[in-house]
Amino acid sequence: MSGLFFHETLDPVRAPGAHTRYLSELGEIVSTIGNAEGSAGAESIAAWVPIFLNGDWPRIVTFWEMPGGWGGFADHFEKYRELFHGPLERWYGERSGGFDRILAGTSFTPGRQQLLTADRRAPVVLQQIVDLRSGGAETYLDLLSRAWEEIDATCGFSLLGGYETAFRHGTEVMLLWAFPDMRTLVRLQEQPTEFSAFHAWQRQARDQESGHRALILRPTDWSPLR
Template identity: 55%
Template sequence: MQIYFHETLDPVRALGAHSRYLDQLGEIVHREGNAEGSAGGELIAMWIPIFLTGHWPQMVSFWQGPGSWAGFGAHFDSHQDLFHKPLERWYGERSGGFDRVLVGTDYTPTREALIGRGQRAPVVLHQTIRLKPGGGAGYLARLGEARQAIGTAYGFSLLGAYEVAFRNGGEVILVWSFPNVLALTRAESRPEDFPEWAAWIRQSREHEQDHVGVVMRPTAWSFVK
């Protein structure tokens, strides 16, 4: 199973700080692949919430980790610093953040597959969903069946589905790709126009305990955008 890293980053509330951070990080990931001392991942996308739909200013970076759990363990056993080296570099541009380790489902395409097929995701609906402990596996299995029915016929599709590690199987993150905000708002306001999508929404409500959706756009230097 493929491991992913999900970071929610809070920029410093200062003029130009968020832009400086994005510019510097974009240069680093395209020149070096990752910042020295980081978790060994490869960037998939950096998303910025559309400010009316979530906490702002904020950034969400999404990385594919170094393989499976074995790669995760090997990386952190060989990097035992309490604070990784890039931290001080960013003190002027970000005030903190919140990280998650994600486990991809077997139907979630890897970074290589997404890039190889030229996957487009100009607008994403990012959903953080809480379930009863242990409910994640069954929920994601049901979604795997629903995603086939939804397909791509409507112009939007599931980009990836992930169980959040260290949450006792009680949290998942879903990322849906939309061609534009208008298509997303139609799916949100008129789900009956998309029968398979509406059926999944009805089914998902039977199992969810909390559900937060945020609309986001990728930076120009994201690898999937």
């Protein structure tokens, strides 16, 4: 595995303007100081909002890389030992809760700097959260390692990364796919056999999966990856 990432699903307060205010303040922090002090020390890769008609709402998804990998993760939480660090208080007026994941990237998953240096674009993102039998993440991601290059080369969309969710005993994987536009994603759903490399991968993947949840996301205008 390569790189350590932080994936955050946030539930804004159900009140007019709350999600907009939250994203505006978060964007200012990301654009100026990188991140709020004490909040896992991570560096922003993207901030996304699910499209309507596509799951729970309102909702915000943020994605970060943790500098220093596991060592940096441990150092951070040795330094910040308080149960609730100060900057959290500023967010409680705009969000009602959330759900966090720590993700370990594969050897073929680019880090934040690689994505930015390559000027990668992801106007539409398909997020897939996959449930597997205990210990199944390694096999699942190994299958993906043999398929992603052909998908990238032939399908008109690309893999942003494949990740194993940490502390889950190998039972959960997250995949992020970058699409140039909504029409390409809809075409994949409508006519999957036209995308032969991805279709072949899906047939293999389904044999491994015990559950699958997908979410279509679009980036904020200040998102580093957009």
